[in-house]
Amino acid sequence: MALLDVRDLTVRFDTHHGTVRAVDHVSFTLEAGETLGLVGESGSGKSVTNLALLGLLPQPPAVVEAGEVWFEGRDLLKLAPAELRALRGDALSMIFQDPMTSLNPLLTLERQLSEVLETHRGVTRRAARAKCAAALGDVGIPEPERRLDQYPHELSGGMRQRVMIAMALLCDPQVLIADEPTTALDVTIQAQILELMKDLQRRHGTAIVLITHDLGVVAGMSDRVNVMYAGRIVESAAADDLFARPAHPYTEGLLASVPRLGGDAAAALRSIPGTPPDLASLPPGCAFAPRCPARVDACLAGVPLLVELRDAAARRPHHAACVAAAERLAARSPA
């Protein structure tokens, strides 16, 4: 059974410009110990999905219209705020993009780290100190004892992100949700943090939901990948299958528009024409249809559902929400 099971999650925002369905019937599962990548461009709904399942969306303006999020036999969306608080930071943990705004600038690292243990484990601050120091050492921060008495501004961006990770892992979570954990960092620091996350996952067996717009980061980290567009999952597959044989034209376009270190440098990049749709006034049928090079009349008839494709070479079930996905995949696969 899956560790985390999200079913038909739908979130809408009531704004001045009308109702926006930021997350539209999103379903996925997360198995113990695996890394699930969630990719998409700005506004695709990847962050809202995860804020919703952690109960962190401000309501209003957000309204969770429908859906269930099953974790350890309980539906997270039906829990009382206090019950959810007891889970967050304990069995379910998260890291955010900007470590500068996610740490409290007025408190020492020790106060911020020990608070987690005090809340969830009932440990006294004195007893927590040793554990906090060990946690900082675990994420590769030199001289953890001395660092505990410092404030966030005394650390570099990479160090702060390490502190965030240490804090998220203090209670040995089963699920870690990492929302663009390295986007604010330079590539050499990003490489350090990604290595660290992989290493910690190996040692603690944590399942990770990795939200990112960077296809390179996803390729290096994920076992499975969900691609989101305009609030929906449009393709879901094992990472190797998705990158080798994308079935949805959006995934294919996205992969083609990434500049690469190899290949013909002088050739023009293949870009996706147009811009992502306005969620307040989605086009009829498939939301990607207006930008899609493979559009046919059937695309406008209705929103395509995420269906499993016949993919003989696939390691895991390969799903796509596109009327032409099956043919596209068949054309790509070795006979």
Place this chain on the structure above:
Amino acid sequence: MSLLEVRDLAKHFTVGARGFLGRGGAVLRAVDGVSFELERGRALGLVGESGCGKSTAARTIVGLHRATAGSVRLGGVELTGLSRREWQAHRGRLQMIFQDPYASLDPRQTVASILTEPLAIHRRGKPRERRLRALALLDAVGLNPRHINRYPHEFSGGQRQRIGIARALALEPEVLVCDEPVSALDVSIQAQIVNLLAELRERFQLAYLFIAHDLAVVRHVCEEVAVMYLGRIVERAPRDELFERPRHPYTQALLSAVPLPDPAAERARRRIVLEGDVPSPLHPPPGCAFEPRCPARARPGRPLRARRRRSSRARRGARGLPRRARSAPWGLRVNPERRATYARPRGASSRGLPHVRMRARSSPHLRES
């Protein structure tokens, strides 16, 4: 003579408390001796991580900062030291595109006003001609000329960046300084803008100084790439040379850190993970600034001889370079006893950094273009 020649450019900031007569503040060497030249119609990429000084270098070149030392010559005309008024005459030849398409356009100006303003300031044409030029510019950057009376908020991020590019083109510049022009954009839009920049370069014979932290983007735009670290260029080479045979350990680490959108390749590659962070430019380490993180550094106790051989090879391979190199060649751990033989260039600081008087700069395959 190159179109744009930058020699030993330095920009230092004084930070912290100033005492009597403005003394006492610490000196931050944001840009500390950068040299390159750029020909008409060519693109030079300036890459590096945050804080390496690439944006400060760009802003100093276009005159948004006053250079502390060094020279910037555009078509043979020295730009550093010009007064505001004198600058005005040359500003049209050297224009800039900014990173954030939200912050770099005035929300209260219409597109027409944004695009005709530079023309009005430089007294080009009559109002009617300016408007026609604005329409042509919109068309050139792939926007609908009918949207000329709209405001920036009516456009998406990618479209706003196109407006920023159109504004930079208004005065028919020869050099465009692009400071992270695509890093705020989504991948699919980023590719559109990269392609547009390539098309415009061809069409208007523009030269680009292209500043970015994304090496893969730079590879698609520039024929030549310079890598900066802590205020200096540590390696400069033609594109394929740099990407296929990076020589500086920092460039090697930077390239190996770029995540590849290919799971199999990601598993197979050996990544050089650098330890630690970029040092503060307020307190740069002595000698090579990369030394504390360098996987190839000469450790104390290792013979210096092997290292020196490499530096002499560097010297041979690089003729016609700036006479005075300001950084030790990589891997050369300067022996304190030998420091006396390294001369300090004129006007150099008392930082105690061992300046090496030799022909080679840090990059052995740096070439004269």
